[in-house]
Amino acid sequence: MNIKQPLFLVFALFMAIGSIQTYAQSIEVSASYGYQFGTKLNYGRNYLKIKDSDQYHITAGYDMGYVGAEISYTRMGSELRMRDINYTNGEERLSDIAVDIIQVTGLKYFGNDNIKPFLGGGLGLAILSPSNENQDLTSRDLSSSTKFAFSAKGGVKMLLAPRFGIVLQGHLFFPVEWGGLYVGVGPGGPSTGVNVGTTTIIGALSGGFFLKLN
Numbered sequence: 001m002n003i004k005q006p007l008f009l010v011f012a013l014f015m016a017i018g019s020i021q022t023y024a025q026s027i028e029v030s031a032s033y034g035y036q037f038g039t040k041l042n043y044g045r046n047y048l049k050i051k052d053s054d055q056y057h058i059t060a061g062y063d064m065g066y067v068g069a070e071i072s073y074t075r076m077g078s079e080l081r082m083r084d085i086n087y088t089n090g091e092e093r094l095s096d097i098a099v100d101i102i103q104v105t106g107l108k109y110f111g112n113d114n115i116k117p118f119l120g121g122g123l124g125l126a127i128l129s130p131s132n133e134n135q136d137l138t139s140r141d142l143s144s145s146t147k148f149a150f151s152a153k154g155g156v157k158m159l160l161a162p163r164f165g166i167v168l169q170g171h172l173f174f175p176v177e178w179g180g181l182y183v184g185v186g187p188g189g190p191s192t193g194v195n196v197g198t199t200t201i202i203g204a205l206s207g208g209f210f211l212k213l214n
Contacts, residue, residue: 027213028070030167032057034206036076041200046084050097053078055204057171061107063212068107072122074171074204075100080130087137094137095130099202101173102127103151114159122151126175150174163212173202 033056040049053076061070076099083091105122126149130142155169 026063028059028061028063028068028210029213030057030059030208030210032167032169032206032208034204036078036202036204038078039200039202046086047082048094049081049083049091050099050202051079051081055206057204057206057208061105063109066109068109068118070105070107070120072103072105073101074103074173076202076204082137092137093134095133095142098127098129098131100127100129101125101149101151103149105151105153115156116159117154117156119154120152122153124149124151126173128175147175157210159212165210165212166207167210168207169205171202171204171206173204175200175202 033054036053036055038050038052040047055074055076057072057074059070059072061068061072078097078099080094080097081091082088082094101124103122103124105120107118107120110117110119125146127144127146129144133142151174152172153169155167157165157167159165
């Protein structure tokens with residue numbers, strides 16, 4: 001997975017806005033910025049960990065009153081760290097990592113038109129792309145992986161003007177599995193594989209604005 005593929009997915013997201021507009025009379029476009037909590041995958045006494053970082057989130061969707069639907073893109077840039085008693089002295093940086101998440105989400109709204117709490121659940125893809133590998137730990141580049149992912153979200157939308165408001169929300173992302181990292185003792189030394197495959201949870205909090213387009 002190279003950098004062109006997440007960009008292609010963003011392009012596909014905006015192409016989908018036109019399709020949504022064909023069927024909906026009230027379109028909403030939002031952008032938010034927030035904080036994602038780290039996650040850890042254990043294997044035996046060892047683990048791989050994605051550190052806490054910031055995140056960017058954009059959506060396009062439509063509101064049908066008490067329910068809605070949206071397409072979203074979330075970008076997180078973080079650091080992948082590792083603890084393995086065979087290779088590291090404690091926890092060490094393994095690589096940088098970018099996480100791109102594409103989701104189609106259904107929403108349930110509560111409250112009135114000006115203040116609308118909501119809950120939702122979605123399905124899509126999570127793309128994990130390592131880079132800038134620590135050559136003291138890995139004897140070759142780590143490969144990117146694309147996994148199916150589920151999500152859950154909740155928050156509130158507050159309308160400040162007829163077409164403008166703010167959104168506060170929390171996300172839980174569930175990549176079905178990720179792993180298959182190849183870890184070595186160094187570029188010229190013996191090497192082995194560490195294959196980690198499990199479901200993990202990535203949590204995030206964000207806030208931003210939305211625009212209503214009729």
